[in-house]
């Protein structure tokens with residue numbers, strides 16, 4: 001068997017990196033019913049993807065909360081930084097013309 | 113206070129064959145559900161407490177349906193609780209495998225692999241039973257045990273092909289439960305007398321073996337060849353373990369005859 | 374799902390702190406939620422870690438007293454309900470550990486702290502569940518008190534904690550009801566059953582009231598937690614609410630509450646109740662309760678007995694990952 005390389009690309013087993021003890025952390029997304037998007041519901045620990053999925057089923061759908069589950073290694077998530085939030089999100093604030101309520105429509109016009 | 117009139121009247125021998133059959137399957141589910149319930153709060157990881165609880169709940173659900181049905185077929189007014197709490201060990205019809213103590217996690221997973229794979233074949237076959245109630249139960253339970261089987265497979269493979277210690281324990285777990293395997297597939301009087309209702313136990317074995325052998329191979333484990341095998345569960349002859357399991361299970365209920373809970 | 378796992382960096386103070394502190398204060402003042410990757414004062418983070426972890430520990434230790442009745446439940450229906458209930462508590466522990474992990478700690482570390490006695494759990498679980506009626510009393514009073522606390526926490530300023538609480542509160546609603554139903558059945562059953570129910574309420578009433586924490590004038594962390602929006606109501610406020618809610622329920626049960634000073638006060642519009650034994654509270658919290666040692670040793674044993682399983686699963690995952698790479702490379 002070869003050595004595990006330094007930086008294996010898709011290696012959920014490596015989880016959150018070697019600094020974390022125990023099983024890696026996974027984020028769980030559940031589709032509540034057909035027609036809805038998967039929504040983040042929480043996280044769990046599992047040694048690998050198959051068990052993460054099984055655990056997610058046992059933990060997050062005990063009351064038939066879902067019809068489909070995604071699990072994602074927490075370490076695979078790249079998040080925007082709160083420090084950059086001004087440059088990231090503020091520029092959208094002054095573009096009210098993107099919203100339908102920006103426009104005045106003469107009274108009596110329908111289906112618009 | 114007098115004990116409920118119904119309890120003393122239960123005679124297994126006098127039950128209609130389908131009731132006996134339902135009782136045997138229900139006892140398997142009840143006793144294993146009780147065993148798995150012992151794990152809750154002691155599992156290797158919190159996530160696994162939840163998984164074992166789910167499996168236990170499914171089994172107790174199956175037991176309730178099957179025992180209620182047996183009582184209904186008997187027609188003497190016995191409820192699921194009368195049957196669960198007022199029978200002595202020699203009136204239980206479960207196989208020995210399910211009454212075995214939990215042991216370590218490997219023993220429990222070995223038992224789960226053997227038994228869930230058996231129930232998988234059993235309920236798959238029973239979906240075509242000529243008895244409508246059993247066929248309906250099998251349809252529901254088949255989905256449940258498919259998950260139990262997958263859960264067991266996942267763990268047996270990880271423990272078998274994990275560390276040296278886990279491999280050793282997993283192999284020991286298999287050795288511990290394997291004497292209980294032949295009893296699962298042994299043709300018994302009750303199922304033989306119900307050709308259009310019951311699943312033929314012997315007929316389930318080849319499918320069971322194909323799946324289980326595949327799992328063992330993937331897990332780098334060896335199928336045990338025990339020198340002895342269990343006998344007698346289906347006719348009421350049990351191991352010493354069953355009495356110890358029933359004592360706490362039945363104690364409270366029996367201490368208050370006729371009470372409702 | 375907070376990504377990048379750099380929460381540690383937020384712990385390092387730098388010149389920008391006063392500016393960030395102002396931003397944080399503004400969010401709190403505006404009743405907004407703080408999210409994991411936001412800057413937050415060190416003390417806020419520490420307070421939350423302590424509180425959320427203790428809450429999580431309470432959920433999993435709480436599985437023990439009730440779990441000890443799973444094998445003995447007096448009917449199959451009750452057995453199934455109890456398994457589902459105890460399982461839910463495990464789930465709550467899980468949601469809370471997850472919330473706590475967003476603050477930059479690992480569950481393993483939190484468990485170490487629990488096992489080493491450096492973090493505590495709710496003192497109520499150091500009392501024994503001696504009879505089946507205790508399962509009823511725990512559901513009615515202990516879950517009832519927990520719900521009262523938890524509903525208040527659904528508006529906690531820390532987003533992941535508040536969201537965990539919302540999920541937990543949804544699940545809790547059946548816990549209190551099943552407990553009430555058990556007691557109601559017993560109280561209307563045989564004389565022996567009724568006696569069992571009364572005895573359980575007698576033992577659990579005062580410890581349940583103490584779950585809300587020390588009186589406001591003796592609660593060291595309360596003021597700061599209120600200012601941070603971690604806590605929304607004071608200990609005494611919640612305790613009063615719980616008493617007011619429970620008295621009429623006890624009447625429906627036909628059981629008495631073990632407090633000779635319990636009576637309606639027209640002037641206050643609330644029930645007055647007797648002094649609680651805070652010395653006992655302090656004693657039990659500090660380790661000298663009937664079940665402290667038992668609960669901890671069982672928890673530690675389960676964890677230690679499971680170590681080889683957790684290691685095996687990790688070893689298998691590493692082998693599989695290596696195999697995948699080998700296949701990819703060939």
Ligand SMILES: [Fe+2]
Pocket residue numbers: 432461462465541545
């Ligand atoms: Fe809870």
Ligand SMILES: [Fe+2]
Pocket residue numbers: 462516519545548
């Ligand atoms: Fe609860």
